[in-house]
Amino acid sequence: MEGKNITRKELVNVNLLSLKCLMFCFFGGMGCLFPFLPLHMLATGLTYEEAKIVSIVSPIVAMIGPLVAGPLADKLAGRQGSNSRASTGKYLRVMIAVTCILGAIFYAALMAIPRVERxxxxxxxxxxxxxxxxxxxxxxxxxxxxxxxxxxxxxxxxxxxxxxxxxxxxxxxxxxxxxxxxxxxxxxxxxxxxxxxxxxxxxxxxxxxxxxxxxxxxxxxxxxxxxxxxxxxxxxxxxxxxxxxxxxxxxxxxxxxxxxxxxxxxxxxxxxxxxxxxxxxxxxxxxxxxxxxxxxxxxxxxxxxxxxxxxxxxxxxxxxxxxGNPDHTFWSYLVVRSIADVFPTTAVALLDAAVVIATRETSCGRGDVGRQLAFGSLGFAIFGPLTGYLTSLVEGAQPSFSIPIDIFAALMVISALIAVFANGMPLSPPEWWWHTRSGMLALPMSAIKRYGGETAALLFVLVIMGIFWSAMDTYLPWHLEQLNADVVLIGVCLTIGALPAVIFLWKSEHLVDYCGHSNLLITAFTIYIVRFTGLSLVSGDPWWSLASEVLELFTLGIMWVTAILYLRHLVPRHLTVTAQALPVIAHFCIGRCIGAVISAYVDVGQRNVDSLRFVYKCMAVAAAIIALKYFIWYHALIRPKCHAQSTQGPRQPPTIMEAMNGNGNYTPLRVYHNGRGRKGQFRY
Structure with missing residues (x-):
């Protein structure tokens, strides 16, 4: 009887239900907004050139949010952790709620910008x-x-x-x-x-x-x-x-x-x-x-x-x-949109940190990170097509795209309420997180210097991934619209990849353990080759783009959980929020900006289906080159070197993490992620 109760408790963690609801509502709101923002810029009266400038500038401004919120959240957590053993993690929930509310306000302000009609x-x-x-x-x-x-x-x-x-x-x-x-x-x-x-x-x-x-x-x-x-x-x-x-x-x-x-x-x-x-x-x-x-x-x-x-x-x-006044509309939209993008970007970093904190790894070495992200992916996949259908039903053939922004604002308010009132959400960091030097259960501060090169390499890979993602998705709604796709199809195409990602994310930690972080990143580059090639061949029926978009579960879903789990071990625990802000900055800010610039530059003076198809062909070739170089660099240079170190044993006394592993041969992620080791002894 006791064994059955334990099994039921492992399957249904009541404390994490509020977190799952929060992820579902927040990313559901992002699913409402993301596919239709490029179309909303044109509906407001911006020209293609002006819309591209907004798409390039807003990611750079959005970088401010994670850069400020990450260290601030870690500082607040350290202050609470040092003063109280039973910190509730309320600081993190309040920060999530504030970013959601401000995001709803500023995106709703886009509707107040005067339109330009020609x-x-x-x-x-x-x-x-x-x-x-x-x-x-x-x-x-x-x-x-x-x-x-x-x-x-x-x-x-x-x-x-x-x-x-x-x-x-x-x-x-x-x-x-x-x-x-x-x-x-x-x-x-x-x-x-x-x-x-x-x-x-x-x-x-x-x-x-x-x-x-x-x-x-x-x-x-x-x-x-x-x-x-x-x-x-x-x-x-x-x-x-x-x-x-x-x-x-x-x-x-x-x-x-x-x-x-x-x-x-x-x-x-x-x-x-x-x-x-x-x-x-x-x-x-x-x-x-x-x-x-x-x-x-x-x-x-x-x-x-x-x-x-x-x-x-x-x-x-x-x-x-x-x-109307084109200059006033453009500058107003640029300022409001750039400020608005700060808050969802910040919220993503805070939510990733909340998931890492709340899903402490079990004695088997695995937490529930992927399962929480799976609910977010489900909300993203549901609300995108639903919003497109409601937009076509209510606003007709020439929509103003107020429906997506309204639904987004409503879901952000719901997310803020969940974050504020979910007192049972397990966001209190363990006390030993703040005693890294004396304890034996956490990564010491020296790990920042020791694994700084590995962290930098991961962030560089995420920037490249962000460039590919942005080059494909930033202007994809325009591409589909030029192929005579309606708003329902656009909503489906840009969110369809999140639906199969739910299944993979549910067991993502097992998948990462088995395949390895670097192997999954190489796989993501390879899938980008297929996706870009597929989109470059679509010149008629826009429904064919679904075949390419469904593979986004590898290029974004699996890639993102891989980055979260990777940085969870590379950075000391008391810098968790800062650690989770780094991939957001690399992928959704720097990479997104560069990708938008590349697509806009290649597309200058044409802006038709053929020019975007040319962009996709070029990016497919670039993804193939990078995937090949990454594969050779990792499997020919890094992996043999790390394997040799693990077989010979360390020349210096074992570190804290090596002592935790028990065999004295642990090199974080470089060894265990290639299939030769498991992190079974890790505990939070």
Whole structure:
């Protein structure tokens, strides 16, 4: 009977129920917020460039929270521990509650920022557009609108039809900034002398010669046979050319316009390059003649009804009316969002420390860290899709994304109430944590210096992991939206990986013991190769992205619990909160910022599906290189060295931790985590 009671007590720890509820509500709130913040920035009226600046700056500002809260919490714990043997850990619960409340307040403040609307202005005359093409590519020029005097920024770039007419050769003065109307020599057919060459006939075109050219004074015009304009595009590796003649009428092409290459320059016209591999053949004789007059030639065409054609790519490029103050909205959003990100980031570090403290390792050497995190992962997986569904149901096709922020704020308030009133939550550190020098059960302060290199190496790995995570997830909602995904699918994609992670986290400590910390980190790098490759192949149906996102349980879930367990032993116990703040800073602050910069830099000027797919391809290659180097470095250099030390035995007297292990051969984590040892004798 007594054995049954013990078994039941081990399965259901009543003291940890409040902690599980806290983890579920807090990370459930993060699941509401995380997938939809990038979309909320655009819904507020920020441009893509402004939204990227916010995504880059906010992680750096968020670093302040863990940097301050970690040492402060450890100092408060030390003060209570030295004065009372029965410290309740209330300081930690209050800090968690405060960060949750402040996070709810500042994220709710985002809804009070005035929105910017860009409305299309019906005009009597639409902006004039012109198509220009040469050997280097094709560009569409469009007159600028007066207000605002910037070029249109595509919210979604996709291919569409363009109908070209009145195509002809035009030679312009060589100028780094071409214009529609410049010092232009238009080469019209010389209709009195037409040369018939059968199927390959061309027009006899006159080429004017400047009068100051003495060599050609006697012949003002030279007649050359010039082929009709050829507009070519690569399809499946082959050049397919459209030939325009006087009897062609118009040519229909399928093209994708990129973002303007001169959005903020002082010029009359915006230049939109075509992303497709267009090229136009300029006859050699024409190019040679015009170089004498410092002119370059191109094929210029008019666009037939660019704003009225069905599915035209230029249908959106109309002058817009700006409602609101873009500068005020941007700076307000940047400041409020940066401050708001401080508090969830801080709360994650405090919660990780609370889990480590509350789940003291048992006599078998394992606690319940993974089980507490499993409830947080479950909340993250549930509330993401649920919030997306409610948003689509309540706010319709053009949501303002107030529903995710409202639900997040409500869950943060609930989390704060749980933290404040859960007096039974076992957050009181054992007394011997504060007597590391005299006791034999805790890591001494000298361990900071001894294992500082190993800690630094782990944090460096976490920074790299954060870069990969940020490069993938920071702009993934935009990528899915451009693939015509709705808010429900976006919520599912960005949180689906947390659902299978629940199963793995439940037995995560056994998994870490068996596989080893470094082996799991190598596995995470390897899974990143698969995830990036999978996303780079998704160009049509966004549902295919689920296959890549479900693997996030390895790249984030298992990786995170591995880092928590690793640092639990590398850093002295009385610095637990500071220790758990380090991976948050490395992964979710530094790594997240660098990843956002990399993705934004590669994506500059394009912001379409193809550019993000290119980012994913590059990151897949980077993950493969790092995984290979890490594997070789660890298994070829570090592991054999540590194994040799463990077989030969230490040359110096055993340390406190070695004495705890009982065999005198313990090197924290470097030996036992590769499968040759167990931490069975560890007790908190």
């Amino acid at each position: 409305l299309t202005i019906p005009q009597e005359r639409n902006p004039q557009v012109k198509f220009s093409c040469d050997e280097s590519g094709a560009i569409v020029f469009k007159d600028r609108c007066k207000l605002p005097a910037t070029c249109y920024e595509w919210p979604e770039i996709k291919p569409g039809p363009i109908r070209l007419t009145n195509c002809d050769y035009q030679c312009k003065l060589i100028n780094p900034e071409p214009r529609i109307q410049d010092d232009v020599t238009t080469l019209k057919p010389f209709t009195t002398d037409y040369v018939d060459e059968g199927e390959s006939s061309g027009d006899l075109t006159v080429i004017p010669i400047e009068e100051n050219e003495k060599d050609d004074r006697q012949s003002i015009y030279k007649r050359e046979t010039i082929e009709p304009p050829h507009l070519c595009v690569k399809e499946d590796g082959l050049d397919v050319c459209h030939v325009y003649t006087t009897s062609s009428g118009s040519i229909n092409i399928y093209a994708t316009l990129q973002q303007a290459r001169n959005p903020n320059e002082i010029s009359e016209r915006c230049a939109y390059p075509l992303s497709d591999q267009f090229s136009c053949r300029i006859p050699t004789v024409l190019r040679t003649k015009m170089l004498k007059f410092n002119k370059s030639c191109s094929i210029d065409c008019d666009l037939y009804e660019p704003y009225k054609m069905s599915d035209s790519v230029l249908a959106q490029v109309k002058c817009q009316q700006l409602i």
